[in-house]
Amino acid sequence: xxxxxxxxxxxxxxxxxxxxxxxxxxxxxxxxxxxxxxxxxxxxxxxxxxxxxxxxxxxxxxxxxxxxxxxxxxxxxxxxxxxxxxxxxxxxxxxxxxxxxxxxxxxxxxxxxxxxxxxxxxxxxxxxxxxxxxxxxxxxxxxxxxxxxxxxxxxxxxxxxxxxxxxxxxxxxxxxxxxxxxxxxxxxxxxxxxxxxxxxxxxxxxxxxxxxxxxxxxxxxxxxxxxxxxxxxxxxxxxxxxxxxxxxxxxxxxxxxxxxxxxxxxxxxxxxxxxxxxxxxxxxxxxxxxxxxxxxxxxxxxxxxxxxxxxxxxxxxxxxxxxxxxxxxxxxxxxxxxxxxxxxxxxxxxxxxxxxxxxxxxxxxxxxxxxxxxxxxxxxxxxxxxxxxxxxxxxxxxxxxxxxxxxxxxxxxxxxxxxxxxxxxxxxxxxxxxxxxxxxxxxxxxxxxxxxxxxxxxxxxxxxxxxxxxxxxxxxxxxxxxxxxxxxxxxxxxxxxxxxxxxxxxxxxxxxxxxxxxxx
Numbered sequence: 442x443x444x445x446x447x448x449x450x451x452x453x454x455x456x457x458x459x460x461x462x463x464x465x466x467x468x469x470x471x472x473x474x475x476x477x478x479x480x481x482x483x484x485x486x487x488x489x490x491x492x493x494x495x496x497x498x499x500x501x502x503x504x505x506x507x508x509x510x511x512x513x514x515x516x517x518x519x520x521x522x523x524x525x526x527x528x529x530x531x532x533x534x535x536x537x538x539x540x541x542x543x544x545x546x547x548x549x550x551x552x553x554x555x556x557x558x559x560x561x562x563x564x565x566x567x568x569x570x571x572x573x574x575x576x577x578x579x580x581x582x583x584x585x586x587x588x589x590x591x592x593x594x595x596x597x598x599x600x601x602x603x604x605x606x607x608x609x610x611x612x613x614x615x616x617x618x619x620x621x622x623x624x625x626x627x628x629x630x631x632x633x634x635x636x637x638x639x640x641x642x643x644x645x646x647x648x649x650x651x652x653x654x655x656x657x658x659x660x661x662x663x664x665x666x667x668x669x670x671x672x673x674x675x676x677x678x679x680x681x682x683x684x685x686x687x688x689x690x691x692x693x694x695x696x697x698x699x700x701x702x703x704x705x706x707x708x709x710x711x712x713x714x715x716x717x718x719x720x721x722x723x724x725x726x727x728x729x730x731x732x733x734x735x736x737x738x739x740x741x742x743x744x745x746x747x748x749x750x751x752x753x754x755x756x757x758x759x760x761x762x763x764x765x766x767x768x769x770x771x772x773x774x775x776x777x778x779x780x781x782x783x784x785x786x787x788x789x790x791x792x793x794x795x796x797x798x799x800x801x802x803x804x805x806x807x808x809x810x811x812x813x814x815x816x817x818x819x820x821x822x823x824x825x826x827x828x829x830x831x832x833x834x835x836x837x838x839x840x841x842x843x844x845x846x847x848x849x850x851x852x853x854x855x856x857x858x859x860x861x862x863x864x865x866x867x868x869x870x871x872x873x874x875x876x877x878x879x880x881x882x883x884x885x886x887x888x889x890x891x892x893x894x895x896x897x898x899x900x901x902x903x904x905x906x907x908x909x910x911x912x913x914x915x916x917x918x919x920x921x922x923x924x925x926x927x928x929x930x931x932x933x934x935x936x937x938x939x940x941x942x943x944x945x946x947x948x949x950x951x952x953x954x955x956x957x958x959x960x961x
Contacts, residue, residue, distance in 0.1 A: 446481060448528065449541040451519065453477065458702075460518050467518045468665070470697070472497055472704045473511045480529065480539040489536040504709035506621075506682055506693040512537060608698045608705075610677040610732040614651040614669070615639045617660040618692070621684040629763045631683040632657075633804075634692060634721060638679070640843070641725035643876045644743060647735045651675060652877035670699025677705075679728060688714050688752060694724050696731055706731045717755060718747035743840070754799030758808070761791035765811050785812045789823065796830075803841055806834035810847040814854070824855055845869040846882055859890055 445454045451462045458474045459466050469477075475497045480488055493508055512529060515521075519541075521528040530538045615638050620631035636653050643650040651673050659669060666678055681694035695707035708727060712720045722744045729736055729744075736744075768784035771777045789812055795805040809827040828851060834844040849865035852858040866883040873879055 445546045447542075447544045447546055448477075448481065448519070448539070452546065453481070468702070469514060469518060470511075470666075470702055470704055473514050476508070476511045477515055477539075480537060481543045484539050484543040487532045487536055487538045491536075493536065498707070504691075504693050504707075506684075506709065507695060507707045510682075608676065608701065608703065610696075610698065610734070611647070612649040612651075612675040613642060613677045613679060613728075613732075614656055614659075614673045614675045614699075615642065616662075616669070616678060616680045617657055618680070618694075619661075619682045621682050627683075627685055627759075629766065630685060630759045633759060633762060634683050634717075637718070637721040638694075638725055641722055641744060642728065643842075643873050645729055645734060645736055645740055646874050648729070648732075649675075649875045650877070652881065654878065665702070666697055666699050667702050675699055677732060685714070690714055690717060690720060692720060692724055694728070696728055714752040714755060715749045716747075717750055719749070722747045748801065750802050751799035754795045754802045754805070757791045757795035757798060758802070758805050761788045761795060761805065761808060764788035764791065765808065768812075788812060801837060803834050803837055803844070806830040806837075807841070807843045807847050810851055814850065821855075824851070827851060840872050842869045842873045842876060842879060845872070846879060849882065849886070853886060853889065862886060863890075 445452065445456075447453065448460075451460050453460050453474075455474055455478055457468075458471055459468050460477075461467070476493060479493055479496050490505060490508060494505075497511075498507075512531075513523075516523060516529060519528040523531060526540060528539070528541045530540045532538055615635060618631045618635045618638075620628045622628070635656070639650060639653050639656065642648060655673065662669070664672075670676070670678060676699060678697045678699045679694055680697070681692060684691045684693075689711060690713075691709060691711040693707070693709045696705045697703065698705055706728075710720055710724055710727075726744050764784045764787040768781045768788065771781040771784070789809070792805045792808055792812075795802060807830070809823065809830040813821070813823050813827045828848070831844050831848045831851065834841055835848070838844075845865045846869050849862045849869065852865065853862035863886065866879070866886055869876065869879040870883060
């Protein structure tokens, strides 16, 4: 079935991958449309899952999850309910059935009858006329077939091996992987897998990967993939699901060319929980291979060097991330500081447990700093613990970008060790040149350093008795640099009371010595 057809009141146009009703049109992915076409060709019949998978993905290994997602997308467009199906019915343990009536449109049946009449009339005409009609029919058929190939109707071009070259992908966004479990803790497990996948892909220098902070904004979004690709300015989009059952984990991922909403690759990976790190690296490697991006020998070694992780440590870490996230949601509620403190306490307790269960598992060490870096909560008592944990993380793996970034923030925000912080930022960027998060944090560091140096210069002028436009300083402290206002204090009158002012007698007039960290 290559022409347009109706499914109930909906007009389906396979050549445009569109489904419309009453002037409203929805575009679906090409593979989703092929699923619908396959069901329509067997309208009223139960179509086995195996047949759908073989028809739509003939040369690709995909799991049932990919097919389920396609059917779910069709149900969303049709406004159908899986429990009370009016369009697509699920046949348990077997497949699916299109229960809505299917009708060919654009005069498809009338065209067949018209061709039969022409053929019967030609029988009573002269042979030369038959020859010319046959020639015209052949030429018309070839032209029509060429149009079908050009439009790739129902994947015809792909099926006969004339598909165009795969689009080039140099930038990528990993959308938050969906958890197939109803347990909220498993949702954070899926977020952790997303984080790890972004981190692994960001280590590939030839690939630009959108940061985790930006990607998480699209969690459970209904935006079309081409729109997301435009907003993030990326070529490729990775999406998928995570399912954990006991000690087994399955990740289903698919790669889509964002601008054209073109499905390129899909695959499922399943391993034991203890091999979680290796599983994540395997997914990243397969994606890199699929888009044929250049991976250096060093990057290949890193992707293949994943170690086993104690499942108990992984569970404790997931619980810790859950409580850290809950605490983060209370960040701007001053009346809930006690609840926020309790969430942080639970998080730290689970981090301690994770480190105890598996001393070589790095993510818990890095996460201690999140409890110190919280707004509205004084976590200074944890500062020595967090710094020791980050030092341990870098002892285990000096190439861990997240540990370098966290240590840089700790040195900058709490110890005012600006040279040390810059060294950590530069090392993180050197390890992961395409990490958007590393570049963003380093740019913040440079801006903070510039503004603090400017404020310190004004303080030096005040110390020497020079005339200073205090109104300008007042506006600068409040508006241009809120970090100075919150971390270093503010008098509320004419000038900022910077901590460095108390030490000017020790620094002399060379305030840059204090900035360099030589005077404490």
